[in-house]
Amino acid sequence: MAYIFQQALNALQLGSIYALIALGYTMVYGILTMINFAHGDLFMVGAFFCFLIAVYLKLSFVPTLLLSMLAVAFLGVVIERLAYKPLRNAPRVSAIITALGVGLFLENFTLALSPYPKHIPPLLENITWTIGSLSISSLQIIVIVLSLVLMLILDFIVQHTKAGMAMRAISWDKTIVPLMGVSVNKIISLTFAIGTGLGGAAGVMYGLAYPVIDPYMGIMVGWKAFICAVVGGIGNVRGAMIGGFILGAVEIMVAAFFPSTYRDFVAFTLLLILLIVRPYGILGKPQPQKV
Amino acid sequence: MSSIKITYHNLLAKWHILTGHKLFWPVFMAAGLVFCIAVDTFDFVDLYLQLILIYVGINIILTVSLNLINGYMGEFSVGHAGFMAVGAYVASLLTVHAFPAGVQSLLFPLAILAGGIGAALVGFLVAIPSFKTRGDYLAIVTLAFGMIVKSVLENIDAVGGPRGLLGMEKLTTLPWVFFWTALSIWVIRNLVYSNFGRGVLSIREDEIASDLMSVNTRQVKIIAFVVSSFFAGIAGGLFAHALQFINPRMFDILKSTDILIMVYLGGIGSISGSIIGAVIYTILLEVLRPMGIWRMVLMPLMLVLLMIYRPRGIMGMKEALMFTPLRDLVTEKLWRQKKKEAADATD
Numbered sequence: 001m002a003y004i005f006q007q008a009l010n011a012l013q014l015g016s017i018y019a020l021i022a023l024g025y026t027m028v029y030g031i032l033t034m035i036n037f038a039h040g041d042l043f044m045v046g047a048f049f050c051f052l053i054a055v056y057l058k059l060s061f062v063p064t065l066l067l068s069m070l071a072v073a074f075l076g077v078v079i080e081r082l083a084y085k086p087l088r089n090a091p092r093v094s095a096i097i098t099a100l101g102v103g104l105f106l107e108n109f110t111l112a113l114s115p116y117p118k119h120i121p122p123l124l125e126n127i128t129w130t131i132g133s134l135s136i137s138s139l140q141i142i143v144i145v146l147s148l149v150l151m152l153i154l155d156f157i158v159q160h161t162k163a164g165m166a167m168r169a170i171s172w173d174k175t176i177v178p179l180m181g182v183s184v185n186k187i188i189s190l191t192f193a194i195g196t197g198l199g200g201a202a203g204v205m206y207g208l209a210y211p212v213i214d215p216y217m218g219i220m221v222g223w224k225a226f227i228c229a230v231v232g233g234i235g236n237v238r239g240a241m242i243g244g245f246i247l248g249a250v251e252i253m254v255a256a257f258f259p260s261t262y263r264d265f266v267a268f269t270l271l272l273i274l275l276i277v278r279p280y281g282i283l284g285k286p287q288p289q290k291v
Numbered sequence: 292m293s294s295i296k297i298t299y300h301n302l303l304a305k306w307h308i309l310t311g312h313k314l315f316w317p318v319f320m321a322a323g324l325v326f327c328i329a330v331d332t333f334d335f336v337d338l339y340l341q342l343i344l345i346y347v348g349i350n351i352i353l354t355v356s357l358n359l360i361n362g363y364m365g366e367f368s369v370g371h372a373g374f375m376a377v378g379a380y381v382a383s384l385l386t387v388h389a390f391p392a393g394v395q396s397l398l399f400p401l402a403i404l405a406g407g408i409g410a411a412l413v414g415f416l417v418a419i420p421s422f423k424t425r426g427d428y429l430a431i432v433t434l435a436f437g438m439i440v441k442s443v444l445e446n447i448d449a450v451g452g453p454r455g456l457l458g459m460e461k462l463t464t465l466p467w468v469f470f471w472t473a474l475s476i477w478v479i480r481n482l483v484y485s486n487f488g489r490g491v492l493s494i495r496e497d498e499i500a501s502d503l504m505s506v507n508t509r510q511v512k513i514i515a516f517v518v519s520s521f522f523a524g525i526a527g528g529l530f531a532h533a534l535q536f537i538n539p540r541m542f543d544i545l546k547s548t549d550i551l552i553m554v555y556l557g558g559i560g561s562i563s564g565s566i567i568g569a570v571i572y573t574i575l576l577e578v579l580r581p582m583g584i585w586r587m588v589l590m591p592l593m594l595v596l597l598m599i600y601r602p603r604g605i606m607g608m609k610e611a612l613m614f615t616p617l618r619d620l621v622t623e624k625l626w627r628q629k630k631k632e633a634a635d636a637t638d
Contacts, residue, residue, distance in 0.1 A: 002401070035427060035430075038628070063564045087598065090602035094555070095598075097551065097552065097598055102590075102595060105588060108588045112584040112585055112588055138556070152557065219544060223434065227434075261442075264438055264441075266443070269435075272432060279428050
């Protein structure tokens with residue numbers, strides 16, 4: 001019993017990181033119908049910013065987190081302005097390939113600057129409480145609670161603020177919204193800033209939970225987060241959160257009960273089956289094709 | 292300015308006359324094959340250069356075959372390296388474990404063919420979800436498929452698991468690469484301009500409308516996936532026997548990304564574009580090798596710039612005349628014009 005509870009806690013930790021990254025995918029998709037494949041690499045850049053700030057500026061946890069989020073958000077907006085904006089009216093696929101290119105650029109640029117994996121210094125004192133055979137670390141609690149808080153803030157922004165209303169409106173209809181006096185460029189920049197900022201936060205937390213970081217760590221995590229977004233129904237903010245927790249749970253449970261090398265295999269097979277049964281994701285609505 | 296334009300047109304016309312000649316393709320193919328055999332037997336070309344030529348050929352096969360799904364059918368498949376892995380493992384297992392030593396080079400085409408067929412069978416399985424899922428969701432299906440293949444290979448100890456498989460002889464020679472490359476281009480080009488190919492294009496433009504026009508979309512999708520994965524498997528087999536070592540990590544998502552980049556660099560929906568994309572990408576990566584890791588920084592940057600200034604890639608839905616059925620018509624007109632001019636000149 002304690003074992004299952006322990007694994008559930010691990011699943012929540014991994015799932016909240018996946019969910020934070022998946023949110024970035026799904027927000028950008030909702031507003032631009034474009035898959036930002038560079039997002040996983042922005043997550044990696046977040047972890048590296050965390051490393052730089054923690055090592056060279058020697059700040060404590062909260063300023064490190066905020067600064068990393070800000071820096072990644074800024075990078076996200078710059079990438080949107082330079083690389084994606086010229087392609088807004090181009091075929092969808094060119095934007096996707098550009099995103100892949102930006103992702104490769106970020107990976108290899110980081111690799112060129114830092115060829116060896118880096119070790120993030122412990123920013124927080126890690127206390128482990130033991131209850132019976134169950135051990136809970138303060139780090140796990142912080143990661144889970146912090147991600148949940150960030151997600152609640154995001155949900156509030158999207159559902160209850162003017163900017164959030166504009167985001168939802170743009171994802172509903174791109175042509176009519178500018179006529180209502182909404183500055184589409186500003187909203188898109190804001191979306192990118194929030195989405196990539198959350199990815200950066202995920203990078204920091206990932207770096208705290210699994211302290212060895214390398215430039216290619218964003219690929220696998222990024223693709224998995226993308227899968228979370230699709231499972232939840234891409235474009236749907238709450239769906240991305242649910243998808244993140246589902247994938248986290250599936251991965252941890254598979255690793256808990258099978259040899260851990262089967263983790264990816266079982267996780268992806270389950271996802272395939274889910275997609276064949278429900279091709280539009282859990283919270284996504286089936287979109288009938290119009291003729 | 293105008294004089295430059297005229298010369299350009301003249302050159303283009305000359306190029307069309309040359310490539311449009313009835314004997315152009317047979318002569319080109321024969322010359323290519325003879326050249327490849329000569330290089331292989333007399334070794335007058337640097338070995339490193341030969342290896343690059345082999346990679347160019349393999350990449351052309353991969354790019355042209357992926358273009359059938361991503362370019363002509365308009366789906367977004369991200370798991371091409373998975374098919375390649377299946378082909379590579381099937382072919383290598385045959386040559387290493389099943390075929391008796393000594394006759395391996397004779398049975399090599401059989402191994403490659405078996406690799407292609409194995410990949411085609413898997414492609415058939417992947418085609419089934421594509422009936423219902425489209426667009427980004429199909430992208431996920433193919434992505435998951437690629438990762439499943441890698442994960443399965445890592446877990447089967449009989450094929451070496453994560454350590455990989457070795458013991459293949461260097462059976463991939465330039466003539467064989469030339470043969471398979473030419474075959475893949477020929478088959479896919481003829482498919483695209485056949486009745487079936489019109490069906491593929493109609494799925495890209497509008498699936499429901501093409502269904503209404505009595506295109507059997509399921510059948511078309513299955514055939515497209517099977518053909519595409521067949522050639523990916525062939526490329527995998529050639530790749531394995533050129534490198535003489537494979538492991539599952541070679542066929543991960545980065546490899547798929549490479550193939551995608553070559554397709555979109557050259558331009559979707561164009562065979563000439565695929566060839567150009569594969570050649571440029573492969574050669575550029577080799578030429579920039581002295582830059583070390585910075586070439587991997589430069590390449591994506593160039594890709595992004597290309598996409599911004601030319602979003603459809605180099606050829607972008609355009610096809611070189613030499614690959615289209617229109618070739619015969621246009622060049623016949625050019626020939627007649629030329630004859631008439633010659634007759635006028637003698638008058």
